[in-house]
Amino acid sequence: MKKTGLVVGVAAVLVWCLLPVAWIVSLSFKSQDAVSNGTDPGFLPLDSFTGWDNYQAVWDDEQFRRAILNSLGISLIATLLSVIIATLAAYAIARLEFRGKKFVLTVALAIAMFPVVSLVSPLFDLWRTIGLYDTWPGLIIPYMSFTLPLAIWTLSAFFREIPWEMEQAAQVDGATSWQAFRKVIVPLAAPGVFTAAILTFFFAWNDFVFGITLTSTENARPIPAALSFFVGPDPFQRPAGLLAAAAVIATIPIVVIVLLFQRKIVAGLTSGAVKG
């Protein structure tokens, strides 16, 4: 009896999580005609199946290819810089005694809760004045600021768990301080740093507000913004099939990361919030 309840529960979780994903995949294989005329309203593409046509059309779209490139480049650079800076700060928070530790953590928390849209008008104005509008750095900088809190909280929670005495033990055993750091501390800290990087990447990849307000052309426009501005051949009808194909492509990196690192992501999400 209890077992059936659990099976039902698991099934509910899986359906909840995967049904909309299956829906968007299904939509991406429906022909544009059938979608706009509503001739094939079912969940699965039956007589409107078009194979890879939508994917081909999306991939042939220069603006979409640029958006993918922008998103990948901007998100990866922001992640790298954010994690480096956060590692330094988290090390200080976890290992050193200093005044203002609370201040740093409070600032981080406050920024994690900051209403992003309230920065839109001042940043829009400022970026246009100093020439960062519609450029990669113009998005990388805000992404860094808004991912740092998450990275600092996650990393300092991880760093607190590291048995730092082992570093001294290695030195007592004759290792130089560099060897002790590289052979002992780096392998212990790496999983935490890696987890923080994944969460940071997700944030940057997902951002929409900065993406639409601080860019105006395919120069720097990331995928979420490009998706929302995507207009097919008919400007009065959203090209659902094409959009779905584009959305599926934009989701592939997320799915790959989740498949490879699910355990780490869960650990990172909960450690920062609960132990922090």
Added chain:
Amino acid sequence: MTSTVATPATKGGRQAPETSDRAKAESRLAAKLVAPALVVMLVVTAFPILRALWLSFYNYSLTAPEDKEFVGLSNYLTALTDGLFWRDIGMTVIYMVVTVGVELVIGFIFAMVMHRVIFARGVIRTSILIPYGIITVVSGFAWQFAFTYQNGFVNGWLPFIDDQFNWFGDTVPAVIAIMVSEIWKTTPFMSLLLLAGLAQVSDDMIEAAKVDGATWWQRLWKVIIPNMRAAIMVAVLFRALDAYRIFDNIFVMTNGAVNTESISFLTYRQTIEQFQLGMGSALAVLLFLSVLLVAFIIVKLFRVDLAQARGEG
């Protein structure tokens, strides 16, 4: 002096007792390590919000920048006496309360399932992380297409809904559609935080309550939930402030039509679509203040609850 800026590697209890020099060196090192993070965080937030505060006292439109003039508090007066502002604030609070409430219930059920289950853990974890990681805009599109009557499946699946029902023609159904997308995307986050809280409740305590004859319902409310109050508070606080900023789903699904606009959306519209930087800045400041207020209220509410819980125990 400079030689005392020791590398962290040599920090340890084996050496001489701590001197104030040593503490100072540690402080200096910490300041150097923390400074880049603080600067980056504040440059993009503190400075722009101060600038917004300054701009909010001006009548400043990008379409006529040379007409910029100081108008004092008149932008604030205009906003605060306009029904639109209050309607959007009310809408935002409704979005926040309903989505967080529903997520708390569904997220808790999911957390219970994940806590108990011993098979297929990897599969469940993978699936639950997909909505978490997916782009909100994609979630918005998926649900918008699902709800449209021309080609969506929702009308066909729901027994009491007419097949031609237009979800985006009126406020209430459109808001429901937006909330569904929001709830779908963010419940996993909630349930993972609650799962972590659930893992900290000791099984012995639950077992003891069982032995004492507590029913399942009593164990849930008297043992499990009070013991994971901290996790619930973190989850609610984070999600509520996130929900209060709702923007992406509204932009994609209705673009603010049929009165579905939130306060974030109004601020965006004033600035980017109408180029009213002065008014937009005033709204930005009000948005910022209202988030502070919401955070304050939530913290206060939970403190009261915590005190009550302690009184009971």
